Amino acid sequence: MFAYxxxxxxxxxxxSRGLTILMVLAIGFGVAASMTTFAVFRAASGDPIPWxxxxxxxPQIDSAGPGNGNTDNEPPQQxxxxxxxxxxRDHRAVHQSAMYRLGVSVVPDKAGAHPFNVDGHAVFAGxxxxxxxxFAYGSAWxxxxxxxxxxxxxxxxxxxxxxxxxxxxxxxSINIEGKNYRVxxxxxxxxxxxxxxxxxxxxxxxxxxxxxxxxLPSAIDANITNQGxxxxxxxxxxxxxVGLQHSTCVWIAYMxxxxxxxxxxxxxxxxxxxxxxxxxAGRYDWPPNNRLRSLPQWLDxxxxxPSDTKVSLLVALGLFVVCLVNTAGLLLxxxxxxxxxxxxxxxxxxxxxxxxxxxVIEAGMVGLTGGVLGMVLTALGVLAMRVVLPPEIAxxxxxxxxxxxxxxxxxxxxxxxxxxxxxxxxxxxxxxxHLKSH
Amino acid sequence: MTVHPIIAALRRHKAGVILIGLQIxxxxxxxxxxxxxxxxxxxxxxxPTGINESNLFLVTQQYVGAPSSDTKAGADKLDTMExxxxxxxxxxxxxxxxxxxxSMPLLNSAxxxxxxxxxxxxxxxxxxxxxxxxxxxLSTLGAQLVAGRDFNAGDVxxxxxxxxxxxxxxxxxxxxxxxxxxxxxxxxKTVYMDGSGSPSTIIGIVKRLQTPSTSDWASSxxxxxxxxxxxKDAFFSRYxxxxxxxxxxAAMAAAHDALFKVNPMRxxxxxxxxxxxxxxxxxxxxxxxxxxxxxxxxxIILLALTAAGIVGLTxxxxxxxxxxxxxxxxxxxxxxDILRYFQLENLFIAGMGVVVGLLLAIGVNQWLVxxxxxxxxxxxxxxxxxxxxxxxxxxxxxVPARRASRVPPVTATxxx
Numbered sequence: 098m099f100a101y102x103x104x105x106x107x108x109x110x111x112x113s114r115g116l117t118i119l120m121v122l123a124i125g126f127g128v129a130a131s132m133t134t135f136a137v138f139r140a141a142s143g144d145p146i147p148w149x150x151x152x153x154x155x156p157q158i159d160s161a162g163p164g165n166g167n168t169d170n171e172p173p174q175q176x177x178x179x180x181x182x183x184x185x186r187d188h189r190a191v192h193q194s195a196m197y198r199l200g201v202s203v204v205p206d207k208a209g210a211h212p213f214n215v216d217g218h219a220v221f222a223g224x225x226x227x228x229x230x231x232f233a234y235g236s237a238w239x240x241x242x243x244x245x246x247x248x249x250x251x252x253x254x255x256x257x258x259x260x261x262x263x264x265x266x267x268x269x270s271i272n273i274e275g276k277n278y279r280v281x282x283x284x285x286x287x288x289x290x291x292x293x294x295x296x297x298x299x300x301x302x303x304x305x306x307x308x309x310x311x312x313l314p315s316a317i318d319a320n321i322t323n324q325g326x327x328x329x330x331x332x333x334x335x336x337x338x339v340g341l342q343h344s345t346c347v348w349i350a351y352m353x354x355x356x357x358x359x360x361x362x363x364x365x366x367x368x369x370x371x372x373x374x375x376x377x378a379g380r381y382d383w384p385p386n387n388r389l390r391s392l393p394q395w396l397d398x399x400x401x402x403p404s405d406t407k408v409s410l411l412v413a414l415g416l417f418v419v420c421l422v423n424t425a426g427l428l429l430x431x432x433x434x435x436x437x438x439x440x441x442x443x444x445x446x447x448x449x450x451x452x453x454x455x456x457v458i459e460a461g462m463v464g465l466t467g468g469v470l471g472m473v474l475t476a477l478g479v480l481a482m483r484v485v486l487p488p489e490i491a492x493x494x495x496x497x498x499x500x501x502x503x504x505x506x507x508x509x510x511x512x513x514x515x516x517x518x519x520x521x522x523x524x525x526x527x528x529x530x531h532l533k534s535h
Numbered sequence: 536m537t538v539h540p541i542i543a544a545l546r547r548h549k550a551g552v553i554l555i556g557l558q559i560x561x562x563x564x565x566x567x568x569x570x571x572x573x574x575x576x577x578x579x580x581x582x583p584t585g586i587n588e589s590n591l592f593l594v595t596q597q598y599v600g601a602p603s604s605d606t607k608a609g610a611d612k613l614d615t616m617e618x619x620x621x622x623x624x625x626x627x628x629x630x631x632x633x634x635x636x637x638s639m640p641l642l643n644s645a646x647x648x649x650x651x652x653x654x655x656x657x658x659x660x661x662x663x664x665x666x667x668x669x670x671x672x673l674s675t676l677g678a679q680l681v682a683g684r685d686f687n688a689g690d691v692x693x694x695x696x697x698x699x700x701x702x703x704x705x706x707x708x709x710x711x712x713x714x715x716x717x718x719x720x721x722x723x724k725t726v727y728m729d730g731s732g733s734p735s736t737i738i739g740i741v742k743r744l745q746t747p748s749t750s751d752w753a754s755s756x757x758x759x760x761x762x763x764x765x766x767k768d769a770f771f772s773r774y775x776x777x778x779x780x781x782x783x784x785a786a787m788a789a790a791h792d793a794l795f796k797v798n799p800m801r802x803x804x805x806x807x808x809x810x811x812x813x814x815x816x817x818x819x820x821x822x823x824x825x826x827x828x829x830x831x832x833x834x835i836i837l838l839a840l841t842a843a844g845i846v847g848l849t850x851x852x853x854x855x856x857x858x859x860x861x862x863x864x865x866x867x868x869x870x871x872d873i874l875r876y877f878q879l880e881n882l883f884i885a886g887m888g889v890v891v892g893l894l895l896a897i898g899v900n901q902w903l904v905x906x907x908x909x910x911x912x913x914x915x916x917x918x919x920x921x922x923x924x925x926x927x928x929x930x931x932x933x934v935p936a937r938r939a940s941r942v943p944p945v946t947a948t949x950x951x
Contacts, residue, residue, distance in 0.1 A: 115850070119843045126836050134829070202599045202802050211795075212599040214802045275600040320603060322770075331730075336698045337605025404907045405826050408572070412833050415565045419558055419837060423844040426554035430851035433551075482825075518550065 098451075099458070106459035113431060117463065120427045120512075124467025125474055127420025128508040132471065133478030134406075134413035136500055141302065142402040145293040146228065150392040153227070154353050154361065156184065156368055159386035160345055161330040172386050173328060174297045174399070175347035180375075185221060189367050190353035191360070192227035195313055196220045197349055198298040198325035203309075204272040205260065215256060216324075217309035218295065219316035225251070225282075227354045228294060233257075235267035235282035238312060242281075246314045250278040256308040257283045273309065276319055284310075291401050293392060295350040298325030301401035323348050352392075365389050417511070424463070425515035432456060432523040443528040452524040460516025461509055468508030472501050541880050548852065552884055555848050559888030559924055562841045564895035567920035568903065569830040571912045576823040576830075584640040584816075585708075585743030585758070587677025590631070590783050591812040593639055594624070594774040594790055597802040601770040604695035613768035614693040616798065621669075623793045624774055629782035630790070634675035634775045635766050636668035639812075640745040641819035645753070647746075650707075650761065652715055652724070654732045661714045662756040663707070664746035665728075667767045668775075673706065673741065675775050681709060683722045683739035686764040690738075696769035702728065704764060706739035711759035728761075749819045751908065783811065838927055845931035849877060853939040860939055861946025870940035877936035878929060885928040889921050896920065 110117040144150050158180050159172035176184070181195040199217045224230070225237035234257075238249045250271065257266055270277045291301030299305060311321070322338050329346035341348065355361045365387070372385030390398060432439075439452055479500075545552050598616060602609035617635055624633045638644050646667070649660025666672060670686040686706065694700035705726070712721035725734045744760040746753060778786035787809050794803065803809065817824075853860075860873055900912040 116847055119847050123840050123843060126840065130833060130836055200597075202597060204599060212800065212802050214597060214804060336695070337603070338697065339605070341697065403822070405822060408903065408907055408909075409826070409829055412565060412569060412830065415561060416833055416837055419561045419565070419840060422554055422558045422561065423840050426551060426558065426844055427847045429550055429554065430848050434851060434855065522550065 098454070102455045102458040103462070105455055106462050109431075109435065109459060110462065113434075116427055116431055120424055120463050121467045121470060123420050123423045123427070124464060124508050124512055125470030127417050127423075128468060128471035128504055128511070129474030129478050131413040131417040132475045132500065132504045132507070133482060134409045136475070136479055137482055138402075138406050138410040141291075141406045144393065145289045145291055146392070149229070149354070150293075152354050152356055153392040154190075154355050154364070155388075155390050155392070155395045156351055156353060156364075157388040157390070158368065158372055159383065160347060160381065162381065162383050163386070170386065172388055173330075173347040175326070175328070176349045176351050177345055177347050178342045178349055179380075180371075181349040181351055183371065184351065184353075187367070187371070189364055191356055192223040193351070193353040194221040194224035194227060195349050195351050196224065196295055197313070197316075197323040198295060199309065199311065199316065199321055200324040201273050201309065201321060203256075203260070204275070206272075215308035216305045217307050217311065219311050219313040219321065221313055223354075224294075224310070224352075227352065228289075230287055231285040233283045233285035234265040235280070238281050243312050243314055246318045247312060248276065248278045248315055248319075249281045249312060251282040251284060251310040252280055253284050253288070253306060253308045254286050255288075255306060273311070274319065274321060278311065291396065293396060293401075294352055295325070296396065296399045296401055297350055301396070301399065302403070317342070325350075361389065421511050421515045424512055425518060428456075428460060428463075428512075428516045429519040429522065432519040435523070436526050439523050439526045440528045440530065443526060449524040452526075453520050456516060456520035456523055457513055460512045460520070463516075464509035464512025465505065467512060468505035471508050472504045475500065475504050538879070538883070541876065541883055544856075545880065545883070551848055551852070552887075555844060556884050556888040556891065558841055558844050559885050559928065560892035560895055562837050563889060563892030563920050563924045564899050566834050566837055566923070567892075567896040567912065567916050568899050569834050570920065571900070571916045572909075573827045573830045573834075574916070575910065576827040579749075580820045580823050580827075582745070582757075583743060584745040585678050585741070586640060586745075586812075587777075588812050588816070590778045590780055591675075591677075592776050592778065592783065592787055592790075592810060593642070593812070593815065594776060594794070594803070594809050595771065596620070596773075596794060596808060597771040598798070599800040599802060604768045604770065605697060606695070610693065610695035610698065610768040613695075613770070613772075614766060617766060617768065617772045619797050620772065620794055621774055623797045624776055624790055627786060627789045627793055629778055629786035630776055631779045632671060632675045632777040634668055634671035636672055636675075636773055636775045637666055637767050638664075638747045638773065639666075639676070639775060639815070640747060641749060641812075641815050642747040643749060643819060645747040647748075647753070647756075648729045648761075650711070650715060651727050651730070654727045654734065656727060656730055660730075661711060661759065662753075663711055663759045663761045664748065664753075664756070666744075666760060666762045667765050668762070669766055670764060672762055672764075672775075673739075675777050676744070677777070678744045679742040680706075681740050681742045682720070683737070685739060686762070690764040691766065692764065693766040693768055696767050699731075700765055701733050702735045702763050702765065704738045705735045706741055706762040707737055708741045708744050708758055708760045710743070711756075711761065712737065712740050714759065787811070838923070841924075842927055842931040845881065845928055846934060849881065849932050849935040850938075853877070853935045856939075857942055857946055858949075860942040861944060861949075864942060864944035865947040873942070874936050874940040877932055877939055881928045881932040881936075882925065885925050889924060892924070893917055893921065 157172040158176060160177045160180060161173050163170060185195055196218050199219055200214060202212045202214050204212045222238050222240045222243050233254055242249050257263060260271060266280050266283060270279050288306050292299040292303055320338060327346050327348040331345055335343055355364055368387040369385045372387055375381050602612050604610045604613055621633050621635050624630055637646060646665045648663060648665055650663050651660050669691050670688050673680060673685050690704050692700060715721055715726060716724060721737050722740060724737050727734060743758060746757055746760050776790060791803060791809055896917055903909040904911055
């Protein structure tokens with residue numbers, strides 16, 4: 098029966114070629130436009146570390162005080178250096194790391210080669226196990242290295258290729274800002290987008306890639322200044338980078354891993370106690386006003402997904418709905434036209450179910466063809482996105498089998514959905530009525 | 536022609552009418568909002584920076600192994616290096632003007648602060664972006680001074696990047712001047728920055744100078760710039776260069792070599808080190824341009840789709856009513872009457888769709904205003920949208936309607 102319906106559908110589609118082409122084009126373009134924007138949206142709003150994003154938390158401590166330039170009484174988005182160091186010392190989470198963004202110059206060994214800039218972060222040893230950073234060679238540095246302010250560095254595979262031509266470079270040294278650092282580890286193509294561990298300083302989506310990771314105490318020692326955002330509610334009392342470390346300015350990002358809800362509430366209590374102790378010590382003259390957002394909440398709060406991406410997804414959804422309505426209208430026209438034929442089938446004994454099956458298959462065939470067209474157009478659309486979108490976003494929208502399968506599936510489901518009402522109408526045709534001559 | 540027969544006929548095609556009406560309504564709602572977004576983006580990209588944008592490029596470089604700018608000696612050394620660089624650039628035959636500057640419009644690297652008319656203010660700041668640099672800032676940018684005077688060599692001082700120096704004289708934009716002193720001229724008045732107690736005198740007013748940041752949060756002070764005649768000494772520096780007309784390429788290439796000749800221990804990034812203002816502009820507005828293109832594509836697809844839907848459904852109706860059309864023709868209706876009938880029918884359906892679409896369009900806009908901090912849509916967009924949709928409907932219906940008008944009267948006599 099299926100083959101027969103397919104044959105019937107094929108004949109019918111060929112009979113009204115114009116209408117069929119119109120439907121296929123409508124479905125194809127509609128699905129392609131929606132899927133293209135969806136691909137970008139999915140890339141931009143995807144969970145950067147799905148296996149543990151719920152366990153990663155960003156603490157915020159109000160170091161500015163009520164009404165100090167922050168809206169809605171939200172505490173600053175970063176920590177002051179003294180607060181961050183206190184949190185590190187107390188070591189209350191499973192893993193934790195204070196961080197700040199670096200931009201440093203690397204001087205190659207080769208004679209005649211110009212120095213070049215790399216981006217990176219100053220972090221603590223806990224950074225690596227907390228974020229499950231994969232290593233191609235070597236490993237993270239130890240807590241002891243943090244304490245001894247060791248001149249060690251973890252470099253990206255990209256920098257490893259550039260400086261050492263790939264290969265195991267653990268134990269070799271590189272010259273950063275005129276000082277030698279020993280390579281202890283090479284990360285394995287690790288470049289998460291959004292750069293979720295420090296969205297304040299990178300905006301999340303950035304073309305920047307962390308090529309060097311240095312122990313934060315060593316970076317402070319070597320006077321490597323921060324390249325990220327600094328926000329001061331009051332001018333810093335002392336000049337320079339050392340002054341910044343003593344100031345109430347916020348410039349340190351922080352992340353902590355908490356594995357259970359008990360740990361989360363304990364950490365919240367800890368933060369409040371800490372803020373209270375600072376209030377008692379006279380550093381802050383306001384009651385504790387802390388936040389402890391999980392990574393997904395934090396990314397949402399920081400508006401990491403560009404609102405343009407969301408708006409385009411909405412517009413694309415709207416376009417898709419119009420496609421559905423359009424297809425429903427055209428299918429309705431097509432099926433109503435064939436009332437006579439349906440009347441004959443019903444009169445010679447076809448049950449309603451058979452009529453349904455016939456037209457759902459016909460709609461499905463239109464959907465399948467539209468879907469295949471949509472697949473091609475989606476591929477073109479995603480490629481076009483790469484041309485027009487800023488590279489940090491466009492790079493994420495990749496073509497893959499899943500996207501293609503989804504395109505065809507969505508097209509078929511949508512067309513069948515659009516064909517339901519017309520099929521219902523067709524199946525309810527009164528045979529006697531249509532058998533009469535007009 | 537009376538409308539009655541049209542309505543009577545439409546009532547027999549409820550589902551089709553509703554579907555096509557709904558499609559028109561949705562199309563109107565989406566197209567209005569999409570065109571509004573495009574309009575907003577275009578006006579954003581089109582807004583003037585206030586500078587002369589041709590033949591202008593920016594050099595960003597970083598010294599390797601530079602002394603710390605936190606010490607006086609370090610800052611002095613860095614300042615000497617910056618001056619040497621600027622002098623080397625100035626000597627190039629293809630270069631007209633050079634300025635040491637901290638940032639420039641659309642660069643998205645800004646030093647923001649709050650300005651007040653009172654010393655040690657705690658609130659009531661006007662947000663502004665500071666441009667630090669030498670006496671050549673204004674003339675190299677090509678911004679227009681409307682009152683007072685430009686900086687001279689005597690005004691210029693230098694200080695470490697993180698060191699707060701006094702700022703005895705400043706130049707502000709007209710827009711900032713007006714916010715600070717709404718009743719009267721700001722020229723010669725005293726202002727205080729970032730809640731400090733040290734006074735600064737406004738010695739000049741610039742007609743227009745955009746800030747570096749193109750982000751939404753900075754849009755409230757997009758033209759509120761302050762120029763401060765202080766070279767900020769740091770491990771990195773920026774030089775704004777105006778090339779002689781037609782020698783831009785030569786100047787950009789020569790600048791690179793000239794700087795490495797002065798001092799090879801520096802980094803000039805291959806892509807971001809030496810950039811024409813045109814490329815800085817393109818980068819700043821890439822997101823806006825891509826959004827406008829995307830919305831444009833969606834509009835075109837939507838309108839094409841709706842036109843196709845109208846053609847399809849009307850063709851079907853024409854086919855279904857061939858016999859009736861023949862009867863009307865046999866009874867004396869002219870071809871033009873049949874054409875008018877289908878045109879009027881379409882106008883009627885589109886009219887209903889438009890009413891629903893207008894409500895939808897306003898609703899969608901409201902929702903976007905609430906959730907995405909977008910502006911309210913002016914009614915002009917709705918008006919144009921309605922016009923476009925109605926005209927599109929008429930154009931789309933013309934092809935099948937003309938076919939209908941050519942049905943010969945003899946059809947009435949044939950049985951199907």
